[in-house]
Amino acid sequence: MNRISSALVASLLLAGSAQAQQWSGPRERSQDRHEVRTDKRELRDDRRDVAELEEVLGRFDRAWSRQDEREMTAVESRLRELLRKELSESRAELEKDKREVRRSEREVRRDRNWGRGAADDRRDRRDDVRDARVEAATLQTRMAIARELNWVMGNRNHADLQRERNLIVQLIQIAQQEVQQTRQELREDRGERREDRREDRRESRQRW
Template sequence: MNRIACALAASFLFASAAHAQDWRNHQERAQDRHEVRQDKRELRDDRRDVAELEAVLANFDRARSRGKEREMVAVESQLRQLLKQELVEGRAELAQDHAEIRRDNREVRSEQWDSRHGGDRRDLRDDRQDRRDDIRDARVEAASQSARKNIARELSSLMGSRRPRDLQRTRTLIIDLIQLARKEVRDTKQEAREDRRELREDRREARDNRW
């Protein structure tokens, strides 16, 4: 009788663990699909930022060559708005990166428990790699945000000045912003590739668990 009870208990625990794993896999696939869609939106926004900053640079050069004060004031206003937008987007992306790291930590802890109870250690390895990728992304975004803040502070001190040296420095800083925006495009493409890889891994795990 005791052996039967133990067997039933073991069977129940196994079924419960399998059900829990299926639920986690479903949640992870849903999250990965959400992140893939989010990557597409971010890439579209990043490309728009590059185009808008390039337009600001062209407007700045035109206003500077013509010596039109009204045009220069309009360019500075446009630049302020874009800087504000860039900083807000940077804060949102950094918060998102930190949220992904927290999710990674939960998944790693879950897979650690599973691996100690007969689970596939490949899942733990994959989740740890995902966490390393997301930690790297967060560090890159934090560095970009810090650079944007520094540029914004210096530009704020230069706006309104029409001295040739200050105007040249302003132009250089706009170019720096364009380079940062182009780097954001490259980084978002890299993150999109990683998120698509995660989705493929989760689908593979789901197929493996059915067998």
């Protein structure tokens, strides 16, 4: 290959890489904004879940101390309702995380095809895989708690009531962990948005 041909190929490769960055930039920025909005909504939902479970625990303790069968039955009904909702949300979140993993993998493959390193996309894929694994483990834990609650609910001996209370506390702890996890995700996504804005400013200066 002569010098002219080599220079032409090099210029085409550089142009293709630059064009790929232009194409991917707006899409990635839009995705970052969407993730921040989603994180904020999920944080509100997670905090609500904690508050609802804490309310159930308080009602449980009062019903137990008063030996109020009617109230205890109502508390257990509410607990079943919340647990069904938590399981449904956890399954939906796991499916969402799996979709995010697939999207991240497509972006990493796209970067390879364009000959770019794209450390950001590799980091996103790593984070998405982590989130999916955490959500899968959380779902399994909730399902195990649900099975055990099904055995002890309705029993009024001290051991079963204490076990039921402990399981409610475990559900609260899981919900609190999700609040912390969502806060961390929100911080990470906000950091990515700040980096996007800095990149936009750098590109703007380069154009001028």
